[in-house]
Amino acid sequence: MATTVGELLPDQYWQKLCPPVPEPGFHDPSELERVWGAQWGSHDEVGRLRDVLMRRPGNEFAQIREDAWNEAAGALVDPNGGWYWESRVGPDLDVIAAQHAGLVAALEGEGVTVHFADGLPERFTKAVYTRDPLISLPGGMLIGRMAPAMRRGEEPSITRAVAAAGAPILSTIIGSGMMEGGSFVKLAPKVAAFSTSIRCNTEAADQLAEVLSRIGIELMVVPMGGFSIHIDGHFGMVDVDKAVVDAPGLPHWFLDKLVELGIEPIWCAPGEHWAINCLAVAPGRVIMCDDCPRTAEALTRRGVEVITIPYFELHKNGGGVHCSTMELRRDPAA
Numbered sequence: 001m002a003t004t005v006g007e008l009l010p011d012q013y014w015q016k017l018c019p020p021v022p023e024p025g026f027h028d029p030s031e032l033e034r035v036w037g038a039q040w041g042s043h044d045e046v047g048r049l050r051d052v053l054m055r056r057p058g059n060e061f062a063q064i065r066e067d068a069w070n071e072a073a074g075a076l077v078d079p080n081g082g083w084y085w086e087s088r089v090g091p092d093l094d095v096i097a098a099q100h101a102g103l104v105a106a107l108e109g110e111g112v113t114v115h116f117a118d119g120l121p122e123r124f125t126k127a128v129y130t131r132d133p134l135i136s137l138p139g140g141m142l143i144g145r146m147a148p149a150m151r152r153g154e155e156p157s158i159t160r161a162v163a164a165a166g167a168p169i170l171s172t173i174i175g176s177g178m179m180e181g182g183s184f185v186k187l188a189p190k191v192a193a194f195s196t197s198i199r200c201n202t203e204a205a206d207q208l209a210e211v212l213s214r215i216g217i218e219l220m221v222v223p224m225g226g227f228s229i230h231i232d233g234h235f236g237m238v239d240v241d242k243a244v245v246d247a248p249g250l251p252h253w254f255l256d257k258l259v260e261l262g263i264e265p266i267w268c269a270p271g272e273h274w275a276i277n278c279l280a281v282a283p284g285r286v287i288m289c290d291d292c293p294r295t296a297e298a299l300t301r302r303g304v305e306v307i308t309i310p311y312f313e314l315h316k317n318g319g320g321v322h323c324s325t326m327e328l329r330r331d332p333a334a
Contacts, residue, residue, distance in 0.1 A: 027139045027215065040167040042136045042330035044186050045237035046280040051329040052107060053130050053161060055117040057100050060125045061091040061317070082150050083125040087316045095313040100128065102309050103287070103324060110281045110307075115328060117161035126151050129319040130326045131232070132180040133158040135208075138215055140168030141328070142208070144179040147199040167328050171211045177204035182230030182323060184208075185237065188261050189334065192217050193254070195231035197224035222254050232322050236276045237263075238304050239284040240333045244268055244276050244295060266302055269294035274311075277320030281307075283333045287321055 024031045032039045064085045070077040076085040085091065104114055120127045133154045135142050141162050146152045155172075162169055173179045183200040186192045192212060194205050202221070209219040222231060234249030245265040247255060258265055268276050275292035288296060290308035299306050311321055 032139060036140075036168055037166055038329060039139075040329050041138050041140045041170075042186070042327050043138045043189060043332040044240065044330065044334070046239055046283045047330040047333035048283075049107075049110070049112050049279075049281045049327055049330050051113045051115060051165065051327070053115050053117060053134075053158075053165070053326045053328050054100075054104065054324060055128050055130050056119070057093075057096050057128045058119050058122065059093075060120075060122045060127070061093055061096060063122060064090050064125070066090045081148070082123060084318065085316055086318065091316070092313055099309070099311050099313055100324070103311065103321060106287050106307060106309050107281070107325070110285075110287075112281060115161065115165045117157055120154065120157055124151070124154060126318065127154050127157075128314070128317070129182075129323040130158065131182050131319075131323045132230075134162065134326060135179075135181045135184045136327045136330075137170055137211070138217075140170045142170050142211060143172040144181060145173040145177055145204065146180060147178040162328070165328055171207070173204050173207055175203060175207075177201065177207050179204035179208060180230060181326060182232040185231055185235060186217075187220075187237070187258075187263065190217055191220065191261060193220045193222050193231060195222045195224045197229050198227055199229040220254075220257065222251060225249070232277055233273065234276060236278055236322060238266070238278065238280055238286050238299060242266060242284070242302060242304060244278065244299065246273060246276055264302070266295075266298055266304075268292075269298065274315055274320045277322040278306075279321050279325055289315070289320060 029039050064076060064083055068076045068078060069088055107114055133144055133146060143155055143159050146154055178201045180199055183195040194208055196202055196205060205221045212219050228249060234246040235243055237243045241262050242264045246268045272292035272295045274289050275295035278286045278288040280286045284303060285305040287307045289311040291312055296306045
């Protein structure tokens, strides 16, 4: 039977029968669940931790030599810039493995699913610190760009690990931007901070601010002093309204901003700076190294539950509990 003129349709008219659906938007919780299988990323630093990214230590520490002591730096330092170690005594590989495994066990004991990035060539002596190549945002992850040559190249491995876990990648720092995850912190539902330093620059801050503006989050840029590299060496959220703080390492205006945001500072005890590098697994519940008793006591007095583990050998490589983990998924605290 011949088709009449009234029945003729444009080429590819079927596309109109399967129309685009822009709403609900990407960040709608039901849309994330339907498309990505979960509400990936994190809105804050303290909500119930569900999934975390780590990397097991391998043989990379075996190359650190005790004949490389640099008296001026107070550390063992590779003359070629490939590693440093903050002790005269070289790494104890068995202790490193045991303490890292202890952190994994503590997380799993809290009901956290631990995802592991693949091992890397032995030149990557800092790759155990999975905090730095990326940051966690509402809805997914942003891949950073490492600053020093000894870490540049970790980014592809981290990208593959995030994709393997199933989490969306929202953006990547490009150009000459330098951004590491230890320099980023979410302070409130609509306020975050990024510390510029010898490792993290304003170009990365500008790119990050643009991504956050699309999510409705304001970014404060906090310059670090001297050779301090990351804000998580001076500031760590432990509850929705509490943080452990190293006051001398932060600008005074930032301390004032904490008061405006209703965040109570709990001062880190002198000589216990690794206490700041703790990790919240739930509001008011943190995992912390066990060599910071005075700070742990101060947190306990303020109603924060502290789980302590030995982690001293990993500290000598320049990172702690917080550095060794990156949250892939947290429940919103509020």
